[in-house]
Amino acid sequence: MRILIVEDEQHLAEALSQILKKNHYSVDMVHDGEAGLDYALSGIYDLLLLDIMLPGMDGIEILKSVRSEGMGVPIILLTAKGETPDKIAGLDHGADDYVAKPFSADELLARIRAAMRRKGEVMPEDALKFGDLELNATNPKLTVRGKELKLIPKESELLELLIVRKQAVTSKEQMIEKLWGFDSEAEHNNVEVYISFLRKKLNFLGSTTRITTIRGIGYVLEEGQAQ
Numbered sequence: 001m002r003i004l005i006v007e008d009e010q011h012l013a014e015a016l017s018q019i020l021k022k023n024h025y026s027v028d029m030v031h032d033g034e035a036g037l038d039y040a041l042s043g044i045y046d047l048l049l050l051d052i053m054l055p056g057m058d059g060i061e062i063l064k065s066v067r068s069e070g071m072g073v074p075i076i077l078l079t080a081k082g083e084t085p086d087k088i089a090g091l092d093h094g095a096d097d098y099v100a101k102p103f104s105a106d107e108l109l110a111r112i113r114a115a116m117r118r119k120g121e122v123m124p125e126d127a128l129k130f131g132d133l134e135l136n137a138t139n140p141k142l143t144v145r146g147k148e149l150k151l152i153p154k155e156s157e158l159l160e161l162l163i164v165r166k167q168a169v170t171s172k173e174q175m176i177e178k179l180w181g182f183d184s185e186a187e188h189n190n191v192e193v194y195i196s197f198l199r200k201k202l203n204f205l206g207s208t209t210r211i212t213t214i215r216g217i218g219y220v221l222e223e224g225q226a227q
């Protein structure tokens, strides 16, 4: 589970990071809004912790951009005292929860678990779509024009990353980070194995969507022409 912290108070960000790491989450932190949005859109996170007041771009703006990209990643807002109107705006724009500062480690961890559990209850109509593909990432399953196939979790995570990144090329490094975490020993050929599994499944389902190799850079999904 990888969590992104976007918080400009460095001491608080550092403290949060330590709490999360102690509880076996992988953590990245950034301290301004623009970097926050960049990281958030990478698609590699399982949850975002967003401070509201940030230099550059505020947490609500990041939230709106992430949701407008169709990304369903759980988002918890960190609100300062007296930010009640902001909280409401946040929930209206698709935040999953908010935690008011100061908060205890236990409270934060409980909210994180709850937000992740709720994401696990995503309904099938919330399937991720690209071209003729419909991916249900909760109970990993790929559907192409009514024909379906089970996916193993790593295939599903990989396809989810490609779908949320849409036309952006995804590098093998980003895939390794998503599937195995930053500190893993996984190598490029581990990614290639799962890409080849996915291609076989797309082929089996008769999908016209292709996973195109961009030599030296990575992979991108491309919508094919219907036969």
Ligand code: CA
Pocket: 007, 008, 009, 051, 052, 053, 054
């Ligand atoms: Ca702040």
